Amino acid sequence: MITLKVNGAVHRVDAEPDAPLLWVLREELGFTGVKFGCGAAACGACTVHLDGEPARSCSVPLEAAEGADIVTIEGLPASAGLPPGSLHPVQRAWIEQQVPQCGYCQSGMIMAAVALLKRTPRPSDVEIEAAMTNLCRCGTYPRVRRAIRKVADRA
Ligand code: FES
Ligand code: FES
Numbered sequence: 001m002i003t004l005k006v007n008g009a010v011h012r013v014d015a016e017p018d019a020p021l022l023w024v025l026r027e028e029l030g031f032t033g034v035k036f037g038c039g040a041a042a043c044g045a046c047t048v049h050l051d052g053e054p055a056r057s058c059s060v061p062l063e064a065a066e067g068a069d070i071v072t073i074e075g076l077p078a079s080a081g082l083p084p085g086s087l088h089p090v091q092r093a094w095i096e097q098q099v100p101q102c103g104y105c106q107s108g109m110i111m112a113a114v115a116l117l118k119r120t121p122r123p124s125d126v127e128i129e130a131a132m133t134n135l136c137r138c139g140t141y142p143r144v145r146r147a148i149r150k151v152a153d154r155a
Contacts, residue, residue: 002066006031007075017063021055022046024062025072033073033107037135044134047108048072049079054115073107076114090114090151097147101138109134113148121155123148 004011006029015024020039025031025048034057037045041059048057049071057065071079076088087095090113100106109132116123116131123131128148136144 002062004029004062004065004070005068006070007072008078013062015062018061020058021048021060021062021065021070022057025057025070031072031074035104035108037105037108042135043105044108044112045105047111047134049111049115052115052118054112071111073111076110088114089154090117090147093147093150097143097150099140099143099147101136101140105134105136105138106140109136109140109144113144113151117148117151117155122152 002013002015002017004013006025011029013024013028015028022034022036025034034048035045036058037043039058041056044056046057047054049055050060050065050068076091077086080088082088090110094100094106094110112132112134120127128145132144
């Protein structure tokens, strides 16, 4: 048994210690906002926060996540102290800028953007480029950058 803390709740999980965190979050715990893209830490679709840092959950073994504060997109507003039913400012900017197309990559994008803005509230274009290495098959990169700038301008 491994104990995970996800979005503020504790879960006891019966899985192998080296199972990818991604699978447990999706299949066992039902956090389907965490997406599978490449399985090789390359695309970022599976990005969650581990103790506030972005992590590609397809490549994090379960045992490495034990004891960490894990946040998925489902728990993002609450992690920022917002009440149930509200959206995180980055999610609101995503809607305002109409960022998603198919949407598959977008929860990972948002989790990466939130981590960036927490670290660097007013990132330069170069810092955005360096931090946002998530892949989007629909090519939403210009809108992603616009949405990040919107949030930064309000900071
Ligand atoms: S599925 Fe994890 S980085 Fe692509
Ligand atoms: S919005 Fe379709 S993959 Fe990014």
